[in-house]
Amino acid sequence: MADRLIRRFTLITGVLGFTLALGTAGFRLIEGFSWFDAFYMTLTTITTVGYQEIRALSHAGRVFNSFLILFGVTAMFLAVGAMTQTIIELELQDSYGKRRKRRMIENLHDHFIVCGFGRVGRNACAEFERTKAPFLVIDRDEQRAARATNAGMLAIIADATQDDSLRRAGVLRAKGLIAALASDAENLFIILSAKALNPKLTVVTRVTEEEAGEKLRRAGADTVLTPYTMAGRQLADTLLRPHVVEFLDFARSNLGQEITMEEVCVSSKGELRRRTLGELLRLQRSGAIVLAIRQQRGETIFNPSPDVEISAGDFLIVMGKRSSLKELEQILTNQ
Incomplete structure (x- = not known):
């Protein structure tokens, strides 16, 4: 839309500029007007304001002015029409954009x-x-x-x-x-x-x-x-525990597009709450790494063993490929 408006504005400016330049040069060469008088004569002609001629035109001048009227007035009307169309399109686009944004927010x-x-x-x-x-x-x-x-x-x-x-x-x-x-x-x-x-x-x-x-x-x-x-704490940790800070930064932002860390909530549906972590990972068979379990009662278990039982409402802090985590999430929420 923006490119089309720019092209349209450039075309309008070019046509009007060419018409003004052509008329100014014509009156200058044919009638011997000064540059300003020639420009003024051209401007009053193509805008159809109805002012009288600066001075009487010769036969050649009238022939030239006849062609200038036909070409210039047509160009001016086209320019006005194009500008009006542009304004209407901008208003419609703004109105449509607001309605579209409102629908997106409502959804x-x-x-x-x-x-x-x-x-x-x-x-x-x-x-x-x-x-x-x-x-x-x-x-x-x-x-x-x-x-x-x-x-x-x-x-x-x-x-x-x-x-x-x-x-x-x-x-x-x-x-x-x-x-x-x-x-x-x-x-x-x-x-x-x-x-x-x-x-x-x-x-x-x-x-x-x-x-x-x-x-x-x-x-x-x-x-x-x-x-x-x-x-302040991170600055101190960078000096005291630089490798730990480097690993945490890596885990947060440098895992790449395919590897990520997420938290997944265990649904209350089905019989999953009676499974252990080991049974869940065997069921998933996709290689997701469970870093910690945030239990519903508030306790956090780091590096949980396969024997830990999973209950509804627990959160699993996991790391792995996005596809693997998606599969694990489906198992935890749909069963």
Whole structure:
């Protein structure tokens, strides 16, 4: 669409420019007008404003002007028609785009909402894109929202601290929310609003001032991250345990397109809750590695043995090929 509009605008500009140049040169050569008078005569002719001639034209000048009227007026009408068509197409495209975006938002379920498309929000969205998780961006800054849209993301221009904005984003159907605005106070408002609208929503946020972390937790935040504390610990760990840090970084981001880490919830369907981990892996036969089990009662078992029993509501932290993890997830959720 953009390329077609550019070509159309270039064509209109070229035709009008050629007509003005042709008429100006013709009146200059045939009638001896000054360059400005020749341009003025051409402009009044092709725009049909009805002004009188600057001075009486010769026979040759009238013949030339007759052809200029036919060609120039036709070119002007075509240009006006093309510009009108362009404006109408842009309006229709904008209207269709808004309706399409509204339908896409209405079709979202179990999605994630990212409030703020700053540095933190952009990195969170990049991870959602990498894992193909459904998500929506809310930002009141038009340029940031446009940047997200241009990157192929679903984004709306709205104030995330307002209940209506969160409803537009489908907070009642959402699975989780990231409050990533620059101000702790604004993130607090988002958490209060989101939890009031959807108490089951999982909300995570970042905090600038460490003292505000407890307030955000009391407001309903499930996880509060302190970037400066995390960065300080990682810097120290890089010196104290460099190989551990290198492995964790590798496990998080350098596993490649086919290898990933995921968490899979054990469904309450079927008889799976009476199986051991070893029986499950033999049933799957695809080589997924179970790193840990987060049991429903809150205990985490690292490097679980094959004899550990799996119960409904447990989460398996697994690593392996995406196809293998998908197969394991189907076994855990469909049986």
